[in-house]
Structures are given as C-alpha cells and as structure tokens.
Amino acid sequence: MEPAPDIAWATLTSGSSGSPRIVLRTAASWGDSFAAVARYLEAGAGDAVLLPAPPAASLTLFSLAHALEAGPRPLFAADPHSRSHATSLHGTPQALRAVLDSGAGSRLRAALVGGSHLDPALRHRAEAAGIRVTAYYGAAELSFVAVDEGDGLRAFPGVELSVRNGELWVRSPFTAAGYAGATSPLRRDGEWATVGDRAELVDGRLRLLRRADDAILSASATIVPEEVEAVLRSVPGVRDAIVFGLPHPTVGALVAAFVELDDDLALELRRAARERLAPAHRPRRWFAGELPRTASGKPARAEAARRALAGEVPRLAI
Incomplete structure (x- = not known):
C-alpha cells in the first residue's frame, strides 16, 4: 500500500505472539501524548530517560520523537554510563528489574513500565528505592491505553474505553494509521478501534484478559x-x-x-x-x-x- 502523506513514523510490533508487523503513524498520534508521558516520567528537556529497547522498537522511536519535541534526552541501557545518568526509565518490567539489580539507577526518580505484567513485589522494590512507578497497558497500534499508578488500570488521559462482548475498544487520538504490507488485526468502528484484547471494566478500572486468539x-x-x-x-x-x-x-x-x-x-x-x-x-x-x-x-x-x-x-x- 502507498503510505498516506501525513505518515511520519514506521515502527515494529513486538512479535511476542508471532511475526512482527510494520505500524504506520502520524506525528500527532504520538505528539498528543507527550505532555502526559512527561508528567509520568517527571522529566523535561533537561532530563534523561533510560531506554532498554532496541532502536527499531516502537517504545524507542516514541522516545526519540518526544526528544525532538523538547522531551527528555534518550539514553540506552546497554551503556553503563547511561544507567548512572538517567533520571527516569521507560521500558518493560524486565528492564526495571535489571537496573535495580545492577545498582546503577541511583538517580532514577520515575519509571514508566509497560509491555508485560508488573509484579507487585517489583513495584514495591522500586518504590522503596525512591522510584515512582507508573505501569501502563498499550499496543503498538493503539499507543497508550490505560495507566496504573498503584490502584489499578484506568484510561490514559485523552482515551475512552469500552468493552463490547468481552472485547476492549478504545476511542483515542493516539491510534495508528494502519500497517505496511500486512494483514491488520486493527479493526475500526467509526472513531473506535480494537486489536482484539479481551477485558473487563469494573468501577472504571480495566482488567485485561489477553487477546481472543491467545x-x-x-x-x-x-x-x-x-x-x-x-x-x-x-x-x-x-x-x-x-x-x-x-x-x-x-x-x-x-x-x-x-x-x-x-x-x-x-x-x-x-x-x-x-x-x-x-x-x-x-x-x-x-x-x-x-x-x-x-x-x-x-x-x-x-x-x-x-x-x-x-x-x-x-x-x-x-
């Protein structure tokens, strides 16, 4: 397919359940979330965010785009110098555990953690080290969907959630434009979109039950x-x-x-x-x-x- 003229970014899905896909995004689909992410990271242009993901990963490219718009300076965890100078971390629970195990995250004051389940014991360990932890659920196609600051997943700022027949749908300014040369699991209904994740909504909190095809x-x-x-x-x-x-x-x-x-x-x-x-x-x-x-x-x-x-x-x- 020929990309639309306003496409600014092409990222890879994680491939955790199969082959990765190329996701196409407009600049605004990420840019509109920068202010909220900066608050969770407690970081601005004068700070540095530690990124464990490889350069092609969606999370990494998001942080590079954020840096171009006065966000925190990205540093890579593979560099020991970076681990000792970062003030925040954006990565998976595994990345947070690795930084804590290494003892190199003494300057970290905030962590934005997604990609898989966050063990409560790991959250408590990080908070005991003075790190404010915000967990989130998202998808390469949907970007940020919901955040958990310690009392359960709630809609990310600017996102609306709905569960239809056990399937999670979102109305969000952060949804991707589509895919490059791949069958799309992203389905749309007007302004709403889903990637097939099963979920429940109870008192405004989101409980995820994985994708239906899992x-x-x-x-x-x-x-x-x-x-x-x-x-x-x-x-x-x-x-x-x-x-x-x-x-x-x-x-x-x-x-x-x-x-x-x-x-x-x-x-x-x-x-x-x-x-x-x-x-x-x-x-x-x-x-x-x-x-x-x-x-x-x-x-x-x-x-x-x-x-x-x-x-x-x-x-x-x-």
Missing part, C-alpha cells in the same frame, strides 16, 4: 492464559510465567506453563494450581528456565511454545 481450547473448555498466569505469578519466588497451549490429538490442546523461578517451587506451584484453578485451567505440562523475550523485553509466547515443543527447555515434575 485463548486455549482444551476439550470443551476455553482457557484465558492471563488468568492462569496471574495465579502462577502470585506464588512467591515465581519471577514470571507464560501459559500456552500444546497440541493434543484428542482434546485439542493441553494447558502448558513456562515459569521463571528463583528456586525449586514444584510443591508450591502444585498447591496453587490445585487450590486456585479449576481442573481444566491447571497446567498439564510444566517447563522451567529463563523466559524467552522479545528484543524489547516482553515475554515471547510463540517462542516459549516452540522451545517447549522442540524439547529445548527442561520439564518440571509437577
């Missing part, structure tokens, strides 16, 4: 991975978890879990699954190790399933 069909049950992942992450010592379906000839798919652990937690995981998950939702195959992640640090569901099927990660006897 659902696992096992026998007669439909399992939403996010619901199982939330239970597994609640077990002390579980750093992160990915839940996916493994093909099975008779039931369609088996629920499988790939967990990143601080220690041997087989007994605790077995107890949590038995006590807190319905039988159909309990993982039947368990794998342990360092979670595969995209270049920007998001858990890579498709790669986790591939490694499990290929026998590249150890099985847990649970």
